[in-house]
Amino acid sequence: MELVLLVLSAILVNNFVLSRFLGICPFLGVSKKLSTALGMTAAVMFVMTLASTVCWLVFHGLLRPYGLEYLQTISFILIIAAMVQLVELALQKLSPGLYRSLGIYLPLITTNCAVLGCAVMNIMNESSLLVTAVFSLAAAMGFGLALVLFSGIREVLALADTPRSFRGTAIALVTAGTLSLSFMGFAGLVK
């Protein structure tokens, strides 16, 4: 039950994008097409879960025993970067189309605050390994939910007769804001 609530909380109540405003860069960058958004979701889910877990292991296995907590950020980034490179290599081979459409946003997962934020949050909350893994996956799913919903809207928006000055990112931000407003309805759902 605890874990179910944790998952619900991470997806709906404390959605990484819409409530914590983390990972806005890919949220705006790869949401123009649903297929790209789905690809990005998969990539982020992979990187986030694995990176958070490995980071937890490194933190509790290496950094804390040797009193090296101050190396947290740099070592986490290192791990995340390696994960992202791995995904990039695999995608380039397995799905060149998706690789091309993700473009610069794929390597940019490295500097995605959502991924680092997730890893750091797990450490800060003193979560267990299991909770870390589940929370990271759920957080990535929350990111994915927001991204997929948003990309659906943006595909339709691309057909709209939007005033010139609002075209592109401007209207996307307005939409994201409204989406965030509606996600606030979940406030208080957990705890």
Next chain:
Amino acid sequence: MLVPTVVLSGIGLLAGLGLALAARAFAVETDPRQDRITEALPGANCGGCGFAGCGDFAGAVVRGDAKPDGCPVCDQETRRLVASIVGQTVQDRAPQVALILCQGGDDVAAKKYRYNGLASCASAALLGGGDKACSAGCLGLGDCQRVCAFGAVEMTPSGVARIIPARCTACGLCVAACPKDLIKLVPVEATIHVLCSNHDRGPAAKKACTVACLGCKKCEKSFTGDPRIRVADFLAYIDYEHAPDDPALAALCPTGSLVYRGDAAPAAERTT
């Protein structure tokens, strides 16, 4: 100091090792020439070459699907550079500019019905060729303006398209977009043009539009020997290979379909 260094480099080494293995497993061959060509191209992604953007064109050049001088927009130097990347040479070609061969605005051209429908020439042309009484008249709904990536087409107040020569890159997109085939690419240096595409006999053409070419041959007959303007099928054609450059020619035309747009013309009408 030693421990943190060892820990960090250890993590780095491990990650590096994993990546090296992954790189071998997921190895993909890419042609570095494609990136170099993409960099050399203008990057406007106008699609004038017929491919989906500059990157796609570069890939096509590398694969041999497109000629290295296939980019209609870039200058001669870039073409040469692109060709040299794939080890070829290109021929120089004269700079061109698009020209709309119609000046039949609503003030001079008659309409054959009241059009009600989409504001797009190609859609209007589905209904009996459009509402202009002239079968070769500009419909004025701006398909050429819409496809131009460089803002080089404007619509005159009387509803006929006009090229802004200074902005035109001769990419040819408007040529393909015009359902009435009114747009041609002509040499930039040419100064005399026949701005009409109507093949009807004189009286019929005149009834449809007051600035139509009637095929009267006054321009053709003004030449002694080999005429540089010829009338075929009731329409005059400029021989752009040997383009005439005489402002006086335009004065011969009874309807004003033969125009001079060289240095001696008013600034707004010049093409060069």
Next chain:
Amino acid sequence: MKFSGGVHPAYHKDTAGLQIEAMPLLHRYVVPIAQHLGAPGKVLVAKGDRVARWQPLSEPVGFVSVPVHAPTSGTVKQVAALPHPLGRPMLAVEIESDGEDRPWEGLAPPADWRRLEPAELRRAIQAAGVVGMGGATFPTHVKLSPPAEKKVDLLILNGAECEPYLTADHRVMLEQAAEVMEGLGLMMRVLGVTRACVGIESNKPDALEALRRACPADVAAEFTLLETKYPQGSEKHLIYALSGRRVPPGGLPMDVGCVVQNVGTAVACLEAVRDGLPMTERVATVTGAAINVPHNLRVRVGAPLLDVLAHCGGVTPDVGKVIFGGPMMGIGQFDMDVPLIKGTSGVLCLRDDEAVLFEGGPCIRCGACVDACPMGLVPSAMGLIAERFRFEELGDWHILDCIECGSCAYVCPSRRPLVQHFKRGKAEWRDILEERRAKTDRDAKRAETAATA
């Protein structure tokens, strides 16, 4: 069986009670060479030639091609590109009538269709220039020649006449019931089928009764009164309504073992064989609020529109639209010199204030078009995509399955010109497909040369 979608426009079948009246002979006729879907024939006459009534003016080139014939005797005034109902001038033969209406000596002798072989019947039908008279004008002999691998077991006679205003088929069924049923029997013989269905919309029970009474003993036909709903007369929907079979997307009726023929076509086939007479006339409804005296006219193919309107008392001053065909799928005309042709089922004259003006307002996603589309498409989304010129996406939305019936635009509260979007979209999507095909061919060819090199 009822198909989903469709609309119920106001029917205005005011001319249903008017007897078919023969149009008097005119001074001149303009006979376009291309009056059918398929290759236009080769012209056989030249300026100055004397022609007789029913004399062929062109000969077919290839299988999907039919000849056209002189509607009366006279002199060929010109062979030139002349106004055509489809909008653009097309090659046509203009005949100046000599008033004698002298028949051609070379006519085929009358024959009994019950004694002729299917192949002979097909030849006679092609030689008579018979095309589908419902409006699509596909050569009838082609439709009656299914390839051997398609087993056709059902002939459907289309008497739905679901277009508002038009009553030509209705009158033909009432006044020529015996000929319709004989023609049906003839076509069954050509196809070698033993089963035929006659489908008529429920607003014409008298037509169904007339046909049932006139049905010869040796013609096994079933009669069905169909729901009055547009587009009940669409081939695919008629087949579904009568037999429950669904023609697959991109498929033809013969893919589900059916052939659909219009009632007028049945009469034309019969006349071609029984009397040896080519198709030089048809019944057309001239109606609408802007015509002074509505008529069901038997009019010779090639009669100029202006003369037909004049015969019907002319148009009122507030005429806004003149349409060839019905109001849902008909083609708006602008040149009074266009001739009525084999596919012209009616001339509809609408007043200025009746003519729908498309406004192209924004789509409010009300979904009325989705409910109305008989093909199960999503016109709202397709219209938006086409409006943004993103034609390459239209394939995903099955644009080629659109039958252009107009149901979507009929109900659209924003008055969006959806059908125009789709006509354009179809053309553009076909171009894209063509390009892709050419590219794959090129790639394949290159791969081949690379392999051999």
Next chain:
Amino acid sequence: MTLESGTGPDGAPTEPATPVAEPITPRDLIVSASPHVHAGQDVPWIMRQVLLALLPGLLAGLWFFGLGALRVLVLAVAGCLACEWACARLVKRPATLRDYSAVLTGVLLAMNLPSGSPWWLVLIGSAVAIGLGKAVYGGLGYNPFNPALVARVFLLISFPVQMTTWVVPQGPGTALDAATGATPLGAIKEAVGLGRTVADAGAPGLRDLLVGNVGGSFGEVSALALLLGGLWLLWRGVIRWQVPVAFMAATALVTGIAHLADPAHYASPLVHLLGGGLMLGAWFMATDMVTSPVTRRGLLIFGAGCGLLTAVIRLWGGYPEGVSFAILLMNAATPLIDRWTRPRVFGEARKLYREADAA
């Protein structure tokens, strides 16, 4: 252009039956693509129908909350119209005041506000509804979210105090500074939150909920009047049944299960159906065409999603009322629903014809 008269078979000219009124010159004719006739409905007609259908609910609200409600209504409608006009001016497009869509947004917004709302709250709401909810997207037809609800949720989150100060209904004479109280759902939520039972909340009876003699946004209180309007819309063919039915069914189902499991802490589904903004939401807000799916299957999913989310937020969320949030969330999902509920193309996949049928 002169007419050629017909000639008889003998070659002698015959006169036309009646003289021709006026020769038409071709350029006078209109040419458009087919079809050439139309069913008759247009966008203003639809908007007028919805406004008419809102009348009973509106009158009930005015009856119970008096002048305060009228003030909110007038302010909201005027604000929306002014905003629409201003936005059109800003983006240099023709103002579309005559399609009644701005009026409708104003009325819906007003009905979603407490009758005691300060004037600035109403005007901010109007500006958000038309500006942020609609105009930035390009106007009617292109907005992904229901403009009135965007404004309501925006106000609810920005000004929680003003947006939850409910006037107690006292009939047409209700004073502008009337006493305030809780909404039925709010009272229940509060009681349960304090560890007491539903019965302790002292919520009004079903009869009061039905007629609307309860606290709440001024247009949402009378379930009966709203239901009447909704049914009329259905009968006029303006809305399709899938959304309201699925909406109410899903809410009833979830709240019903919860109620059966623990009646002390979960109110009966009838209270949930009649209380709060559910009737207004299910019949008038969720049925907004622009922001709901186009296919009937999609509408069912959309309605059910709205109902489910409403129930979840009401029962377990922090807010006593979840209709606005639920509809906005489902608005966001509409493009995806549309994508995944495309109708089957005629004749596609399922083949009815087999050789056996032919025999």
